[in-house]
Amino acid sequence: MNCATCQELLQLRLDGAEPRDLAEMLLHVQRCSDCRDMQAAAACLHASLRLLRPPAPPADLAHSITGQLLADYHRRQRLRRWSAVAASVAALLLVSIGLLRWGWSPRTGDSTASDRLVQDKGEDKSRPEQPEQRPAEVMTLRESVSEVSSAVASAATKTADAARSDLLPLVPMTSLPSLQMTATLDPPTRSLREAGQGVSGGLAPVADSARRAVDLFLRELPPMDVPDKAGL
């Protein structure tokens, strides 16, 4: 037996196993001083390992950790509710913006209102006429903006009214101010800036509705229970 094998067997004994070549190992240890010293150290280590105990945690550690975990759990629940509210508000805004983008017209329900906008030098004559489409009309920019403004204002009004009717059952005592929208717009002779202001004004009720929705949810949220430390 050589020193490497002898040390492997020492390791095996520290594992708690009984090597088959124990007698041969002991013979080698008697002859080899290095292995003899190693065996002595291993014997000390082995005796100490029996006394090795994991450090005990503080008495209140479990209580402290439990409280922290439960507080974190309730915080994440609240965050989930907030996310749902924010998603609803965002969806509301996206619908309004979508209606603006598609140029929805309240007068005819025709979603192709923006398609009727033809630039002076970009008219596509190769596009075949659809049977139900109006013939392409050349509109001034002012007329186009005016039409879009009225479409947005009408859409915003309907959206805000729908939101209000959804929220009203939750707040029986709250009286929401009625949304008065001036749907009448100036004739197409208005400047582009005024037309843009009209579009912004049309979106204002939507923003107001969204703010009220957030306030209602805030009021409706139940108070969070702080975990009772005495009960844990």
Next chain:
Amino acid sequence: MLVRRCLRGDSTAVRQLVERFQAEIFGLCVRLLNHRQDAEDVTQEVFLRIFRSLKGWDPSRPLKPWVTSIAVNRCRTWLTQRARRPELVDYLQDTVAGPTPDDSTELLREIHAALGQLRLEYRTVFVLFHEQGRPYEEIAEVLERPVGTIKTWLHRARLEILERLRSRGMVPAETATAPIEPGPDRGGKRS
């Protein structure tokens, strides 16, 4: 079942989960970090991570190795961050648990000191095997290494500790020829 109740926010279940693993996790953290206060902080962080990751735990796998793996990784990160901090930290301040006779206290102190000098991997394997009584296979699962690597790391850890004991004169002359008595049967620990 316990995990499902924890995910529902059952405070009793959360308490049970903490009490089930806190001793092992705290003990491991103390040994790996060599600092009791750091070990308390890291133990809290470990449980927070466990709780937040509980949804992703695979129920077909045992919970204990998964929990231990999180603790080891967190300790590794903490040690890396601590190495970057310039402030002095009072290491090796933990005390030996339980009453010990005579020279054994000194010997244990030397072993703990030697443990603190080991590489993190060697120290982890040594603590899990000798202090917490985990089998090779479970340690291999915790550290995501082959069993052969775990054995090699443990053997090297022992050799370094033995070398330190010899160099520090902790080996009494009368034990020079004393054979090692076979250790207690630890079941799955046998290689």
